[in-house]
Amino acid sequence: MTFLQLIRKNLFRKKLRTALTIFAIFIAFLIFGVLATFQNGMNAGVDLAGADRLIVTNKINFTQPMPIAYVSRVAAVPGIARVAHASWFGGYYQEPKNFLVSFAIDPASYLDIYSEYVVAPAQREAFLRDRGGVLVGKVVADTYGFKVGDRIPLKSSIWRQKNGSDTWDFTVSGIVTPREARVDTNFVMFHYEYFKETRDVGGDTIGWMIVKTANTKDNERIIKTIDTQFANSPFETETKTEQAFNKAFIEQMGDLGFIILAVVGSAFVTILLIVGNTMMLTVRERTNEIAVLKTIGFTGERIFALIIGESLLLAVIGGLLGVGLAWLISFGMAQAMSSFGPMTFSLNTALTSFVLIATLGVLTGFVPAYRAMKLDVVTALGRK
Amino acid sequence: MSDALIVLKNIGKRYTRGKQQVRIFDHLDMAIPRQDFVAMMGPSGSGKTTLLNLLGGIDKPSEGEIAFEGKRMDDLSEGKLAAFRAANVGFVFQFYNLMPMLTAAQNVELPLLLTKLGPKARRERVQTALTIVNLADRARHKPSELSGGQQQRVAIARAIVSDPKLLLCDEPTGDLDRETADEILGMLQTLNRDLGKTIVMVTHDPEAARFAKRTLHLDKGHFVEKDLNA
Numbered sequence: 001m002t003f004l005q006l007i008r009k010n011l012f013r014k015k016l017r018t019a020l021t022i023f024a025i026f027i028a029f030l031i032f033g034v035l036a037t038f039q040n041g042m043n044a045g046v047d048l049a050g051a052d053r054l055i056v057t058n059k060i061n062f063t064q065p066m067p068i069a070y071v072s073r074v075a076a077v078p079g080i081a082r083v084a085h086a087s088w089f090g091g092y093y094q095e096p097k098n099f100l101v102s103f104a105i106d107p108a109s110y111l112d113i114y115s116e117y118v119v120a121p122a123q124r125e126a127f128l129r130d131r132g133g134v135l136v137g138k139v140v141a142d143t144y145g146f147k148v149g150d151r152i153p154l155k156s157s158i159w160r161q162k163n164g165s166d167t168w169d170f171t172v173s174g175i176v177t178p179r180e181a182r183v184d185t186n187f188v189m190f191h192y193e194y195f196k197e198t199r200d201v202g203g204d205t206i207g208w209m210i211v212k213t214a215n216t217k218d219n220e221r222i223i224k225t226i227d228t229q230f231a232n233s234p235f236e237t238e239t240k241t242e243q244a245f246n247k248a249f250i251e252q253m254g255d256l257g258f259i260i261l262a263v264v265g266s267a268f269v270t271i272l273l274i275v276g277n278t279m280m281l282t283v284r285e286r287t288n289e290i291a292v293l294k295t296i297g298f299t300g301e302r303i304f305a306l307i308i309g310e311s312l313l314l315a316v317i318g319g320l321l322g323v324g325l326a327w328l329i330s331f332g333m334a335q336a337m338s339s340f341g342p343m344t345f346s347l348n349t350a351l352t353s354f355v356l357i358a359t360l361g362v363l364t365g366f367v368p369a370y371r372a373m374k375l376d377v378v379t380a381l382g383r384k
Numbered sequence: 385m386s387d388a389l390i391v392l393k394n395i396g397k398r399y400t401r402g403k404q405q406v407r408i409f410d411h412l413d414m415a416i417p418r419q420d421f422v423a424m425m426g427p428s429g430s431g432k433t434t435l436l437n438l439l440g441g442i443d444k445p446s447e448g449e450i451a452f453e454g455k456r457m458d459d460l461s462e463g464k465l466a467a468f469r470a471a472n473v474g475f476v477f478q479f480y481n482l483m484p485m486l487t488a489a490q491n492v493e494l495p496l497l498l499t500k501l502g503p504k505a506r507r508e509r510v511q512t513a514l515t516i517v518n519l520a521d522r523a524r525h526k527p528s529e530l531s532g533g534q535q536q537r538v539a540i541a542r543a544i545v546s547d548p549k550l551l552l553c554d555e556p557t558g559d560l561d562r563e564t565a566d567e568i569l570g571m572l573q574t575l576n577r578d579l580g581k582t583i584v585m586v587t588h589d590p591e592a593a594r595f596a597k598r599t600l601h602l603d604k605g606h607f608v609e610k611d612l613n614a
């Protein structure tokens with residue numbers, strides 16, 4: 001028998017009680033893991049935003065247009081490496097419920113700036129050459145079964161063609177794959193030139209610009225320079241870092257981070273109380289045995305370790321089961337909820353879980369372990 | 385006196401209960417020779433358990449000195465006292481005090497967790513201890529599957545497994561019938577005679593005291609002469 005075995009035997013003395021406690025911990029960590037996976041998906045855009053990228057939108061609202069002439073004026077600002085632009089298409093495939101994140105872009109500059117979007121060189125070449133070509137994100141391609149060479153009609157809920165049709169025909173030039181799992185590829189994009197020439201209104205306007213700065217230290221200055229340049233014009237701009245822009249975009253749906261924190265927080269407070277209470281009860285029932293162990297020669301420190309070990313083991317079993325299941329579920333979430341963003345059970349989530357498990361184990365065991373350590377043998381043995 | 389295993393000199397012991405001070409011992413002297421088997425009797429509350437606790441290094445005297453094999457132990461730290469108990473003292477209680485979820489063998493093995501012995505050496509020690517108390521065939525039984533007498537034998541095996549010189553027994557047969565009690569007492573006698581264990585046993589039972597080499601009577605914190613037939 002080893003110390004660990006002794007701890008295990010102590011823990012599983014009351015099988016039902018321990019099973020119920022493990023179940024409570026399991027549920028809390030399952031909730032944590034699933035919500036963290038969801039949040040990772042929602043926050044991917046914020047977390048992965050390029051520090052050297054700025055988004056320039058119309059000051060009124062990011063759905064309002066701005067003249068394409070702005071692109072060259074912004075490009076002239078010192079410290080800027082590259083400028084791209086994009087316009088919202090508001091597309092869907094066949095039926096409105098098949099909504100697609102879709103926009104018209106300046107192909108070369110856009111792909112240069114978004115290096116996290118990987119396109120095979122041949123497909124990229126094909127896309128740059130074909131004005132009617134479309135690049136399809138892997139998530140979209142997988143959902144609708146689009147393949148390179150497919151002709152796909154995309155409808156717009158916003159725009160009309162000059163001939164009155166709401167449908168544009170595109171040829172799939174390539175599939176965009178993510179450079180890493182957390183990069184969202186739920187989108188389609190095509191040539192701005194083709195879009196501009198065929199749409200009935202809008203003229204020479206674009207939706208927004210993406211600016212890549214040469215040095216992130218200059219971001220603040222460049223943001224000011226750009227917005228000052230267009231101040232008091234009919235199209236005033238608002239420039240933000242990509243991170244700030246993505247964050248503001250997500251927060252339109254409410255403060256997700258806070259909601260998740262509140263849910264996870266209350267789950268943890270609950271199990272802290274449940275497990276803490278169970279440990280107190282368990283140790284109080286064993287007062288006499290603890291006194292005997294001390295009599296035999298177990299030091300207070302050893303007794304402390306024995307009980308903290310027990311609460312840690314409890315937390316580890318319940319926690320790993322919960323986190324493990326959440327990890328399995330995350331693969332299903334990545335499939336089923338890809339339109340919300342790339343759901344991943346990140347390394348960070350795993351590490352946070354381990355820290356939470358250790359904290360739970362130590363917190364719930366500390367008071368009973370401390371009491372047991374300080375237990376006076378004479379008094380404890382005297383009160384049979 | 386020079387060959388005494390344990391010597392108590394001028395011991396005072398007080399407990400504070402609220403504002404009241406309870407004096408249990410005052411200027412108590414005692415020497416227990418090696419390989420002695422002492423029965424200690426006396427009315428309830430006379431301080432028998434308290435004395436046993438002092439001898440075993442569970443409790444500390446308020447005044448005076450206690451020496452084990454010539455070395456003082458009343459001034460040792462908690463940690464050192466724990467190590468002292470693990471190495472030198474085996475305890476047997478009235479209510480056996482076994483861990484219910486451990487088998488007989490695992491209960492006996494508990495004190496060995498504090499030693500550096502490897503698994504094989506431990507298994508041999510446990511086997512030997514269980515054989516001495518005639519329970520080798522019950523090694524895998526849980527306490528709940530054993531009779532009171534058998535549980536007390538497991539407790540004795542646990543007390544001797546790390547081969548301590550001193551055995552302290554507090555009413556070891558207080559919960560057993562005559563026949564079982566005699567069996568346990570015979571076993572203690574064997575441990576004393578054949579293995580040279582020094583034993584101090586508290587008992588209320590004059591029959592039990594007969595198994596010892598001598599009997600001490602404690603009354604209000606003092607040893608008194610007493611005629612057993614009175």
Ligand SMILES: Nc1ncnc2c1ncn2[C@@H]1O[C@H](COP(=O)(O)OP(=O)(O)OP(=O)(O)O)[C@@H](O)[C@H]1O
Nearest residue numbers: 378379399401408427428429430431432433434435
């Ligand atoms: N921890 C303590 N705090 C206060 N008083 C104590 C404590 N332990 C023992 N006493 C008191 O010391 C006296 C001696 O107690 P002790 O347990 O040694 O008696 P005993 O001879 O073993 O009695 P019994 O035969 O009933 O077991 C009693 O009056 C008891 O109330």
Ligand SMILES: [Mg+2]
Nearest residue numbers: 432433434554
């Ligand atoms: Mg007593």
